[in-house]
Every structure is written in structure tokens, then in C-alpha cells.
Amino acid sequence: MAQSHSTAQLDPEAGPTPRLGRKRDHTRDPEILDAAIEVLAESGFDGMTIDMVAARAKAGKATIYRRWPSKADLVLDAVACMKAADLAPERLPDTGTLRGDLVAMIRPRSIEEGERKLRIMGGLFGMISTSPELAAAAHQAIIEPRLAVNRLFLQRAIDRGEVAADCDIDLLARVASGMSAFRMLVEQQPLDADYLLSLIDHVILPAAGIAPEARTD
Amino acid sequence: MAQSHSTAQLDPEAGPTPRLGRKRDHTRDPEILDAAIEVLAESGFDGMTIDMVAARAKAGKATIYRRWPSKADLVLDAVACMKAADLAPERLPDTGTLRGDLVAMIRPRSIEEGERKLRIMGGLFGMISTSPELAAAAHQAIIEPRLAVNRLFLQRAIDRGEVAADCDIDLLARVASGMSAFRMLVEQQPLDADYLLSLIDHVILPAAGIAPEARTD
DNA sequence: TCTATACGAGACTGAGCGGTTTCGGATATG
DNA sequence: CATATCCGAAACCGCTCAGTCTCGTATAGA
Numbered sequence: 258m259a260q261s262h263s264t265a266q267l268d269p270e271a272g273p274t275p276r277l278g279r280k281r282d283h284t285r286d287p288e289i290l291d292a293a294i295e296v297l298a299e300s301g302f303d304g305m306t307i308d309m310v311a312a313r314a315k316a317g318k319a320t321i322y323r324r325w326p327s328k329a330d331l332v333l334d335a336v337a338c339m340k341a342a343d344l345a346p347e348r349l350p351d352t353g354t355l356r357g358d359l360v361a362m363i364r365p366r367s368i369e370e371g372e373r374k375l376r377i378m379g380g381l382f383g384m385i386s387t388s389p390e391l392a393a394a395a396h397q398a399i400i401e402p403r404l405a406v407n408r409l410f411l412q413r414a415i416d417r418g419e420v421a422a423d424c425d426i427d428l429l430a431r432v433a434s435g436m437s438a439f440r441m442l443v444e445q446q447p448l449d450a451d452y453l454l455s456l457i458d459h460v461i462l463p464a465a466g467i468a469p470e471a472r473t474d
Numbered sequence: 475m476a477q478s479h480s481t482a483q484l485d486p487e488a489g490p491t492p493r494l495g496r497k498r499d500h501t502r503d504p505e506i507l508d509a510a511i512e513v514l515a516e517s518g519f520d521g522m523t524i525d526m527v528a529a530r531a532k533a534g535k536a537t538i539y540r541r542w543p544s545k546a547d548l549v550l551d552a553v554a555c556m557k558a559a560d561l562a563p564e565r566l567p568d569t570g571t572l573r574g575d576l577v578a579m580i581r582p583r584s585i586e587e588g589e590r591k592l593r594i595m596g597g598l599f600g601m602i603s604t605s606p607e608l609a610a611a612a613h614q615a616i617i618e619p620r621l622a623v624n625r626l627f628l629q630r631a632i633d634r635g636e637v638a639a640d641c642d643i644d645l646l647a648r649v650a651s652g653m654s655a656f657r658m659l660v661e662q663q664p665l666d667a668d669y670l671l672s673l674i675d676h677v678i679l680p681a682a683g684i685a686p687e688a689r690t691d
Numbered sequence: 692t693c694t695a696t697a698c699g700a701g702a703c704t705g706a707g708c709g710g711t712t713t714c715g716g717a718t719a720t721g
Numbered sequence: 722c723a724t725a726t727c728c729g730a731a732a733c734c735g736c737t738c739a740g741t742c743t744c745g746t747a748t749a750g751a
Contacts, residue, residue, distance in 0.1 A: 710735090
């Protein structure tokens with residue numbers, strides 16, 4: 258499930274069938290998966306049709322069904338192959354304070370990507386409750402990377418002595434993601450910088466035991 | 475939109491048509507609406523079919539379509555007519571401390587109802603983004619009552635001097651609902667008392683500026 | 692060059708579902 | 722008792738969509 262673009266559904270034994278004819282063009286795989294993710298983000302799982310994905314990727318439906326046996330498998334692979342384009346470990350801020358690190362994550366680029374991922378997550382509801390595989394893939398690709406970043410920031414703050422060592426890292430790391438998801442998906446309001454700043458200064462930092470010394474509002 | 479069980483779709487002018495024959499049995503309205511809410515909570519808007527609702531309510535499809543012109547109207551009315559059975563103003567705790575009030579809300583009955591409502595909210599995603607009417611009804615029936623309770627608790631704490639007057643009530647009131655929605659809908663984990671207690675003691679109270687004096691963990 | 696396969700485009704099939712209609716029976720008005 | 726409407730049950734219609742198949746073209750290996 259974790260290998261790149263499926264492919265392993267057929268051919269149980271390895272390669273003793275050197276088939277003739279034109280080879281499958283595997284450069285289309287990621288293009289189709291990207292198209293699927295886009296449609297998924299716009300329409301949700303139920304609203305998404307294979308024809309939409311095919312049109313978006315300028316591919317034929319048969320080309321899609323030659324690679325994935327069903328719509329559910331396509332979506333599962335598309336979600337599993339989502340790369341955390343931003344928030345790569347080497348591009349993360351390290352400002353020396355928890356607030357600095359958290360605020361440094363508030364950038365148009367990063368917010369946009371977060372909104373996109375949460376929209377995808379919203380589109381997966383319904384399917385997520387009937388497919389544990391999909392639920393796991395979505396958590397792994399969408400939620401977990403963000404939580405890992407928050408945990409890193411918190412752990413560094415603890416190591417610096419900025420935050421008490423007995424603070425509940427796992428819970429605090431979920432505050433930003435949880436409240437962002439609530440605002441976007443439930444309250445249907447944009448994830449603007451003001452909201453995120455309030456979240457940091459009025460919830461996360463106080464909960465981490467950091468006194469409000471440098472308020473900006 | 476706010477009156478009880480629809481009925482006003484027909485008869486633009488009031489009652490100059492005293493029609494003959496058997497009268498419509500309006501005691502079936504809430505039974506059908508309840509059935510719709512149940513199916514909605516189990517299957518979501520897209521997974522729900524009118525036949526499911528009819529079967530659950532032991533009614534004919536025609537009986538449903540005689541009262542609501544479409545599936546969307548049925549769901550809208552069902553959501554709008556949802557009563558906040560628990561959390562009626564006179565049944566709310568008033569323990570004298572913010573923590574006491576919040577902890578007093580953690581009861582099996584209340585948790586179960588909260589899970590139910592959040593499941594319904596999850597089932598409405600997708601539809602909620604295309605129907606502002608439904609989005610408003612869902613917010614009004616499911617989210618707002620809970621936020622109002624939290625705001626009340628916070629305001630009383632401020633009036634008592636327990637919490638600083640400049641605290642961000644609107645944001646803090648959203649923490650419990652937002653984090654609960656995240657845990658249930660995104661992380662697919664139960665809303666147990668331990669989680670809610672951690673939320674209160676490690677996030678909400680510190681964010682409200684109340685020092686951790688009586689920890690229970 | 693010949694063969695087997697992949698490709699995009701699109702026709703086709705079968706199932707599911709929203710919504711309508713029909714049917715036999717019940718019920719309130721007159 | 723007659724009439725008009727209601728009821729539950731279920732047949733029916735029209736459309737959408739997942740999944741298959743066909744067609745004309747392109748391409749890799751023998």
C-alpha cells in the first residue's frame with residue numbers, strides 16, 4: 258500500500274511474462290492521480306465521476322480502468338501517493354521560540370495547501386467510515402504530517418526549557434489542525450492569518466504554559 | 475424556514491379551500507423526520523435513500539413526497555426541526571467554577587448526543603457546501619447550541635472574576651466542539667470522557683488563564 | 692514489417708435511485 | 722351512503738454513473 262503508483266494489482270509472480278506490443282506509459286500514472294485529487298477536492302468522493310477524472314487528465318476511461326480496478330482503488334492510490342510538497346523537514350522554520358516557529362508557518366503558500374488538504378479530507382467523509390484502508394491512507398497523507406510538524410515544534414520548545422516537560426504534546430499538536438478543520442469544514446469560513454494567529458496566541462501558547470508577553474492584537 | 479414541520483409549501487392563500495375527504499395525518503411528520511435524521515446519521519446525505527427513510531418510518535414513499543417536494547427539502551426540514559433535547563437552559567450545571575461546569579457536561583447521555591449530532595454533521599458534508607440554506611440550518615441546530623452553552627460558562631466565569639475579561643470567548647467556546655469534531659470525524663475515534671477531560675484540563679482552562687491547581691491525571 | 696498491446700474517444704450496459712403513478716383500503720365530511 | 726382525500730405498498734420512469742467494449746491510431750519488440 259505504501260509503494261508508489263499501485264501497479265502490483267496484477268502480476269502475482271515477477272515478470273515471467275515478457276509480453277509483446279506497446280508498453281504501458283507509466284508517466285500518465287501521476288497525471289491521472291493528480292487529476293483525481295483535484296476532482297476529489299472540488300466534488301468529494303460521491304460527486305466525483307471517472308469521466309471527470311478522465312477529462313481532467315485528458316485520458317480515456319479505459320486507460321484509467323486498465324490501471325485501477327475501481328473508483329475506490331483509484332482514490333485510495335491517489336490519496337496514498339499525495340506528497341507533502343510543503344513541510345519537508347529541511348524547509349521548516351527554527352526560530353528559537355515556539356511562537357516564532359508557529360507564526361512562521363503562516364504563509365499564503367502554506368495556508369493554501371492546508372485548505373486544499375482539508376477540502377480533500379472533507380470530500381472523503383462517508384467513504385472514510387466504510388473503508389478503514391482509505392481512512393488510514395488519508396490520515397497518513399493529510400493529517401499525520403501536520404501533526405508531526407507541530408510535535409517537533411513542541412518537543413524543541415520542551416528541550417529548550419520554553420515549555421514544561423509534562424505538557425500533553427499529542428493533544429496540543431492536534432489543536433491547530435483540529436480547529437482549522439472545524440473552521441473550514443464545519444463553519445465554512447476561510448483559514449485566514451488572523452484566525453491562525455488568534456489560535457496561536459489565545460489557545461496554543463497559553464495551553465503550553467507560555468505567558469502572553471508579546472501580544473500583537 | 476423556522477416554523478415547525480413545513481406544510482406551507484402549498485396553499486399560498488390562507489384556507490379559502492376547505493377541502494373534502496380524509497385529512498392528512500400530521501402525527502406522521504415528526505416520525506418521518508426522525509427516521510430521516512437516523513438514516514442521515516448512519517449513511518450520510520449521499521448514501522441515504524428515500525426508500526430507507528420510508529422503510530424506517532413504515533411509510534410509503536408517496537406519503538413522504540406528499541409532504542416534502544424533494545430529498546433536499548426533507549433533509550433541510552429534518553435538520554431544522556432537530557431539537558436540542560439535552561442542554562436546555564434550565565438543565566445546565568452551575569457549579570461555581572468553570573472547570574466544574576465543563577466537567578459536569580461530561581455525562582454518557584450528553585456524550586452520546588454529541589456524537590450523534592457530529593455524525594449527522596459529517597453526513598451533511600458535500601451538501602453543506604452547495605446549499606447555504608442547509609449549512610445555516612445545520613449550524614443553527616447542531617453547532618450553535620453547543621457554542622452558546624460554552625459561551626455562557628465562560629461569561630459566568632468572567633463575571634465571577636475567575637477568568638480575565640479580555641479573553642477571547644468566541645474562540646475558546648469553539649475549542650471543545652472543534653476538537654471533538656476533529657476526533658470523531660477526522661480521527662474516527664470515540665469521544666470518551668478521558669479525552670474530554672484532557673481537553674478541559676490541558677487546553678481550555680490554561681487557555682482561559684486558569685492555573686492547573688486541581689489536576690486529576 | 693508484422694504482431695500484440697496501449698492510447699484517446701466515445702458508445703454501450705446494468706444497476707441504483709429520485710421522483711411519479713397506480714392500487715386496494717381506510718377515513719373524514721356531507 | 723357518497724365523495725374526496727389520505728394511507729402503505731409497490732410498480733414504473735428517466736437519468737446518472739461505474740464499469741466494459743469498440744474503433745481508429747500509435748508504438749515497442751520480433
